[in-house]
Every structure is written in structure tokens, then in C-alpha cells.
Amino acid sequence: KLGNATAKAELGRASWKLLHTMMARFPETPTPDDSLALETYMRLFARLYPCGECAAHFQKLLRKYPPQTSGRNAAAGWACFVHNEVNKRLKKEEFDCNKIGDFYDCGCGDEGGKKED
Numbered sequence: 001k002l003g004n005a006t007a008k009a010e011l012g013r014a015s016w017k018l019l020h021t022m023m024a025r026f027p028e029t030p031t032p033d034d035s036l037a038l039e040t041y042m043r044l045f046a047r048l049y050p051c052g053e054c055a056a057h058f059q060k061l062l063r064k065y066p067p068q069t070s071g072r073n074a075a076a077g078w079a080c081f082v083h084n085e086v087n088k089r090l091k092k093e094e095f096d097c098n099k100i101g102d103f104y105d106c107g108c109g110d111e112g113g114k115k116e117d
């Protein structure tokens with residue numbers, strides 16, 4: 001099973017970008033429904049992630065480290081942590097999660113996220 005390493009890496013970069021940017025936009029004070037939505041999203045993401053080997057590993061990771069959905073900082077910190085767990089397994093450099101603050105900007109300009117356009 002050789003696969004296509006370039007496509008897999010590109011899929012990974014795009015997916016991480018989306019995930020971290022979502023976390024940076026998650027409400028600071030989520031409703032229970034917001035929290036449930038994020039929890040459900042992460043479970044389904046892990047289940048449906050198109051690289052099967054990656055999905056299997058990531059599902060295991062989620063069982064060990066359940067998604068933190070109590071607020072933006074917790075969610076962003078959790079996503080940074082699990083990405084670092086994947087980095088470790090792939091022998092990549094770890095990211096300093098204290099620097100996650102302004103790193104992911106969706107370019108949306110609407111801090112509330114409810115309207116625009």
C-alpha cells in the first residue's frame with residue numbers, strides 16, 4: 001500500500017488549517033448546543049477522514065483525549081495538543097501551543113461570526 005504521500009500531506013495541511021481556524025472562531029462562551037456541535041463534528045471528522053490509516057489513529061487519539069468544548073481557549077488548546085500528538089507520531093517538530101493565539105485567522109473580519117455579506 002504505497003498510496004500518494006503528496007496528496008496525503010496536502011489533505012492533512014488543508015484539514016489542520018480548517019480545524020485550527022474553526023477553533024479560533026469557536027465561541028468564548030459556547031451554549032451547550034455549540035459544545036455538542038463541536039464534539040459531534042470532531043467525532044464525525046475522525047470517522048469520515050478520507051485517509052483510513054489516519055482516521056483510525058485519530059479515532060484512538062480522540063478516545064484517549066476527548067475534545068474540549070467548554071470554550072475557545074480550551075478547544076484551540078486541545079486541537080493544538082492532538083495535532084502535536086500526530087506530529088510526534090510522524091516525527092515532526094512540535095508546535096508551541098502558546099503561540100496559537102493569532103496564528104489562525106479566517107480573514108472573515110466579523111468577530112461575532114453571525115452575519116456579514
Ligand code: FAD
Nearest residue numbers: 009012013015016020053054057058080081083084086095
Ligand atoms: P502539518 O502537520 O500539516 O501542519 C500544517 C501547519 O500547521 C504547520 O506547518 C504549522 O504551521 C502548523 N502546526 C503544526 N503543528 C501544529 C499544532 N500542534 N497546532 C497548530 N498548528 C500546528 N499523515 C500521515 O502520514 N499519517 C497519519 O496517520 C496521519 N494522520 C493524520 C490525522 C489527521 C486528523 C490529520 C488532519 C492529518 C493526518 N496526517 C497523517 C497528515 C499529517 O498530519 C500532515 O498534515 C502532513 O504530513 C503534512 O505535514 P506538514 O509538515 O506540512 O504540517
